[in-house]
Amino acid sequence: MTNFKMKRNPRKLKWTKAYRKNAGKEMVVDSTLQFAARRNVPVRYDRELFAKTLKAMERISEIRSRRERIFYKKRMAGKRARAVAAARKLVAENEHLLPRLRGSEKRRLAELAAERGVDVEELEAEELAVLRGSKKTKAFGGEVRRLRVRTDGGVEEITESVGGLMGEDVDDDDEDDEDDEMDTD
Structure with missing residues (x-):
């Protein structure tokens, strides 16, 4: 109630259903969601109808769960790549804070890389991991x-x-x- 009195727009508050719907984070166009709506229409008891309804409910829940998984995968696609890109950007911006190798250590690593036939950067990363x-x-x-x-x-x-x-x-x-x-x- 206080949010309403403060005239806040629910589409801008991330915890609301309206925000999730507006931002495309909620499954709103799924036809299986219509079955979850309550209907207050009295129906005469019929055993066959009851059995059919139970089977339909199970099938609908299967379909809904499959669609939710697909929706989640589509929404999360590329998240790992974005996180790696953000981490690399952070490292590039704050490179001055990272530890530097002294000249003698660089020479030793270059000689060691030449002996092993490995790239110097790979060897540096390995050495830093050992030191950490x-x-x-x-x-x-x-x-x-x-x-x-x-x-x-x-x-x-x-x-x-x-x-x-x-x-x-x-x-x-x-x-x-x-x-x-x-x-x-």
């Missing part, structure tokens, strides 16, 4: 798994211990501690 996937992931309570890209182009997985039980710190580098003690003396 190299974020820290917890293996157990006191371990962290990391992926490191080696200079020869390979990828190795390293498991490092972070801390001991009950939040105690575990020092893996005893040699560094001895060096620190010597520096303070």
